[in-house]
Amino acid sequence: MPGLLPCGPDAVLVEPADPAQLPGLTDALTSGRVDGVVEVVPAARTVLARFASPSALDAGRPALRQLLATVPAAIPAPDPSRVVEVAVSYDGPDLAEVGRLTGLGSAGVVAAHTATPWRVAFGGFAPGFAYLTGGDPRLRVPRRAEPRQAVPAGAVGLAGEFSGIYPRPSPGGWQLIGRTTAALWDAGRQPPALLAPGRWVRFVAVAG
């Protein structure tokens, strides 16, 4: 069936024709709307549903088809109970360049980044990292031509349609506009990730 791609004996890669269905599909799968799903992994244009076993996949396929056919294509509105505030010192090494690329200037970039909430779309590449989307479209900038060898933990960046926070030092090509000391991962917290899928982030400018 279009939109349900095989991915081994116990998993299905769901690829809706309209990517705007992804948040609804991810929420539905995560809240147990399809029996037998033990893990849900969202990504940019797809979401993986892993089942408890091959037979659970067979049993769950009709419900999965039904979901794909009926989940509305709608970006969810921010849920106030799921907004986390992240304090940022906007002194990143690429802030001026982003100000130039966008035509907003440094102050304008800070204003745009903090004005509206960003949605946690999906994680990946490092524990605690999340791709944030849905922010001011004027902030879409390309990645740096040359990635940095070492981006510090807590660095706040922009790349394409996404914003993100590096949870640990790593190489990276995002445009760095600030830094935060927020604990992106706390093993004692539930869920351990601050930027868990389904949450929203409101950036707040603080003095460095």
Next chain:
Amino acid sequence: MTALEVLRPGPLALLQDAGRPGLAALGITASGAFDRAAFRAGAALLGNHPAGSDAAIEVTLGGLAVRAVGGPAQVALTGAPVPATVGGLAAPHGRAFALAEGDELSLGTPPRGVRSYLSVRGGLLAEPEFGSRSRDLLAHLGPPPLRAGDRLEIGPPPSWQPAADSVLPPDFPAVLDVLPGPRPDWLADPGALARGWEVSPQSNRVGVRLLGEPLRWAATRLGTELPSEPVVRGGIQVPPGGLPVLFGPDHPTTGGYPVVGVIADPDRLAQLRPGDQLTLRWA
């Protein structure tokens, strides 16, 4: 407190258990024992926790030597059969045996396969990370690779009795079945995957790389990018260069190159040695 002291680790020795599944949405891959069947067999021989939470040593190409200190230990060797001696006498493969306090268990090199598992009744203790004692070589999570001088404490006796007296060594099949994956249409000829390949030395727990005639992408896909999507253990990823990577337990959680198929029995990947000839077959 009874412990195993590592006298020499061999080429690579890692603590592994059932891994940390369920965290891929947070960027953490499942990891865990590469040959899960062999790891589970070791747990069954010793009456260890059936869910696989008792850690064992994943031994890569043999070479490990350990000594039981502070008391006796009940152990078992599974996975790739490897010459093993205790005090100069041959130790069995695939059945539990005892190490008396002070006994040294010494492994040679397996003639076939790659990974053997030294399991201990009660499991080996170390600080878990994200709920598992498995070493993830990609993300550097879990206890570091074993070194000479490491002391691994043995956990308390579990409440189960052994479920098996003996287990067979793993198969080393020359042909592996491939199940449908999400992106076979990215290849000009998906059928071309089903042929003979050679296992590359650039293979590890992240993935087994294959050498052979490169697989061409479909003309419409050349020069395009696939938005990063989740990938699974056993997934066969074909980068633009055309040489497949078969994902192991430490695979990245997402990838931007197409996964064209999925190995039906990914545990077999754990025993593929550089130079091995391997045929893939669409199931």
